[in-house]
Amino acid sequence: GAGVSQSPSNKVTEKGKDVELRCDPISGHTALYWYRQRLGQGLEFLIYFQGNSAPDKSGLPSDRFSAERTGESVSTLTIQRTQQEDSAVYLCASSPGLAGRETQYFGPGTRLLVL
Amino acid sequence: KQEVTQIPAALSVPEGENLVLNCSFTDSAIYNLQWFRQDPGKGLTSLLLIQSSQREQTSGRLNASLDKSSGRSTLYIAASQPGDSATYLCAVERAAGNKLTFGGGTRVLVKP
Numbered sequence: 001g002a003g004v005s006q007s008p009s010n011k012v013t014e015k016g017k018d019v020e021l022r023c024d025p026i027s028g029h030t031a032l033y034w035y036r037q038r039l040g041q042g043l044e045f046l047i048y049f050q051g052n053s054a055p056d057k058s059g060l061p062s063d064r065f066s067a068e069r070t071g072e073s074v075s076t077l078t079i080q081r082t083q084q085e086d087s088a089v090y091l092c093a094s095s096p097g098l099a100g101r102e103t104q105y106f107g108p109g110t111r112l113l114v115l
Numbered sequence: 116k117q118e119v120t121q122i123p124a125a126l127s128v129p130e131g132e133n134l135v136l137n138c139s140f141t142d143s144a145i146y147n148l149q150w151f152r153q154d155p156g157k158g159l160t161s162l163l164l165i166q167s168s169q170r171e172q173t174s175g176r177l178n179a180s181l182d183k184s185s186g187r188s189t190l191y192i193a194a195s196q197p198g199d200s201a202t203y204l205c206a207v208e209r210a211a212g213n214k215l216t217f218g219g220g221t222r223v224l225v226k227p
Contacts, residue, residue: 004158033214042119043204043217056214091158103149104215106158 002026004107006092012113013082021077021110025094032075033095033104034067038088046090049075050097082114117142121205121218129226134192136221138205143183150179150190151204153220159204163190195225 005024013019025032034046045059049069060066064082069075079086089111093104118141128134138148147166151159163172165181165188172179176193192199202222206215 035215042219043206043215045214045216048214059214093159103161103164105161108158
């Protein structure tokens with residue numbers, strides 16, 4: 001079956017512009033995660049959605065970052081007034097939501113470059 | 116705050132040698148520990164997931180051990196092949212929230 005998909009695969013934008021990154025999780029997966037991987041650094045957790053519960057936004061680095069999820073499907077990560085330090089690979093993952101028992105399945109990522 | 120460290124940061128071995136990758140974490144209150152593989156320009160692929168109650172998991176040439184009390188995990192890859200060249204990431208999942216905390220990774224190069 002289809003895995004996690006993300007779009008666009010690459011995005012180049014100018015400093016100060018807003019960007020939207022999209023994630024389509026695996027069908028039936030109730031949990032969805034966003035991570036960021038900056039060049040030469042490890043993955044950083046950004047935000048986590050689980051079903052209809054309030055999202056865990058504890059990893060969002062600033063109020064310029066926000067994310068939404070429609071039910072248990074598509075999620076959009078929005079970065080407003082982009083800065084050069086926002087340049088990174090943004091990875092989305094989904095899982096069936098069984099805490100601690102299931103791995104997270106990752107998409108290929110969106111490579112964002114802010115000029 | 117949970118911190119995950121992977122040593123070494125990079126490793127180069129000739130084909131056929133066994134690989135030993137180390138991961139340590141500071142908070143032993145975890146649900147599970149996972150090992151992932153990351154290839155350039157691609158997402159992460161899950162290799163092994165060890166529940167907190169388990170001590171090891173095996174899949175083919177891969178074996179991962181977990182010593183929760185000492186905050187350590189080791190990934191062994193037997194009889195390495197050039198196709199094993201990738202970055203290997205260790206991640207722990209806490210009891211609440213399910214978010215993963217990742218180590219910095221070990222870049223592995225297996226030379227033919």
